[in-house]
Amino acid sequence: MTEFELIARIGQLFAGVPRNDFEEPGDDCTVLGIGGSESLLFTADLLTEGIHFLRNTTPPYELGRKALAVNLSDVAAMGGRSVATLLSVALPPDVSDEWTEAFLRGYRDLSAEEGVMLAGGDTTSSRHDITVNVTVVGRAADHCIKRRSDARAGDAIVVAGPLGASGAGLCDLLAGNLDTPNARIHNAPAAQTAEGLWLGERTEVHAMTDLSDGLASDLRHIAEQSHVGATVDLERIPIAPGSDLVTALTGGEDYKLLFTAAPEALPALCRAFESRFGRPLYPIGTVTEAEDDTIVWLDRGRRVETDWRGYEHNA
Numbered sequence: 001m002t003e004f005e006l007i008a009r010i011g012q013l014f015a016g017v018p019r020n021d022f023e024e025p026g027d028d029c030t031v032l033g034i035g036g037s038e039s040l041l042f043t044a045d046l047l048t049e050g051i052h053f054l055r056n057t058t059p060p061y062e063l064g065r066k067a068l069a070v071n072l073s074d075v076a077a078m079g080g081r082s083v084a085t086l087l088s089v090a091l092p093p094d095v096s097d098e099w100t101e102a103f104l105r106g107y108r109d110l111s112a113e114e115g116v117m118l119a120g121g122d123t124t125s126s127r128h129d130i131t132v133n134v135t136v137v138g139r140a141a142d143h144c145i146k147r148r149s150d151a152r153a154g155d156a157i158v159v160a161g162p163l164g165a166s167g168a169g170l171c172d173l174l175a176g177n178l179d180t181p182n183a184r185i186h187n188a189p190a191a192q193t194a195e196g197l198w199l200g201e202r203t204e205v206h207a208m209t210d211l212s213d214g215l216a217s218d219l220r221h222i223a224e225q226s227h228v229g230a231t232v233d234l235e236r237i238p239i240a241p242g243s244d245l246v247t248a249l250t251g252g253e254d255y256k257l258l259f260t261a262a263p264e265a266l267p268a269l270c271r272a273f274e275s276r277f278g279r280p281l282y283p284i285g286t287v288t289e290a291e292d293d294t295i296v297w298l299d300r301g302r303r304v305e306t307d308w309r310g311y312e313h314n315a
């Protein structure tokens, strides 16, 4: 089974099990209303050696930051604020104390910068590989929560930063170039935490997610869950320096926010974002009425037939 087939199967198998007031799973975080117009958000992401990182290309300090950042990104994508984490590690015998110390310092420094407490976790041995799992708990005012399922036909599709740096950085690392700007971004990506909170407050922002697998996959998740289609203008995709269009669409791990917004409010939203963050938003397309989550890619108005896909485990 591929990653997405397994997730769908889990959804079917557990459909009849009580949800105890939790919303239906399937978004960047699962939502539990706690009264007072507030909700808790829960998300988990695991990094495992050989699949998510190589020991000789990702230094431990950066890995500690990345393990936390990829989870903070999921809370930001819901419009929430991360408050606490659980950190679980499986470490093989050939990992040195220095490695572990540097990993923890990376995780600690980003926790301190983001004001997130470490509330617990688990520590085990492993036979060969390093595995790190992080669970983050966030909070959000109910009216700020952004779901993948809220895109509306006619919405603008917007990304909150350039894409493709991480994929280009992975190529650099695999070629032995460990100290390029994109390699550094790949090893320690920044989550758009302040941007997610700010976009959460804006009622003209409808659906939101973060770009972990690549635009080609993650936009499809919004389309599927909102029962809409999308048209994307390829010439409007913001490509990070040193990257290229296909890497920007399929490379993954950019952790930029992807959202849809009411078109009439878009110019003011873009101006306000730029004045708040000093960086632009990038409108790249339009949500369409196609109910079968069709994504149409246009190159200067001409339809491009492609089978672009983002990253999928066991595909």
Ligand SMILES: Nc1ncnc2c1ncn2[C@@H]1O[C@H](COP(=O)(O)OP(=O)(O)O)[C@@H](O)[C@H]1O
Pocket (backbone or CB within 6 Å): 007, 010, 025, 026, 027, 028, 029, 044, 045, 074, 212, 213
């Ligand atoms: N093993 C699992 N058990 C239960 N739910 C899962 C499992 N793996 C993934 N999910 C859920 O499936 C959805 C999609 O997962 P994923 O693509 O990993 O999301 P993300 O990119 O936000 O991490 C999420 O809502 C996630 O919580």
Ligand SMILES: Cc1ncc(C[n+]2csc(CCOP(=O)(O)OP(=O)(O)O)c2C)c(N)n1
Pocket (backbone or CB within 6 Å): 045, 046, 050, 051, 052, 053, 054, 070, 170, 212, 213, 251, 252, 253, 311, 313
């Ligand atoms: C050694 C190595 N090979 C390949 C990759 C690329 N890669 C691994 S996982 C992944 C996608 C994101 O990871 P995933 O576990 O799917 O995160 P999620 O979507 O659940 O947030 C990518 C692009 C990598 N980071 N390192």
Ligand SMILES: [Mg+2]
Pocket (backbone or CB within 6 Å): 044, 045, 046
């Ligand atoms: Mg995940």
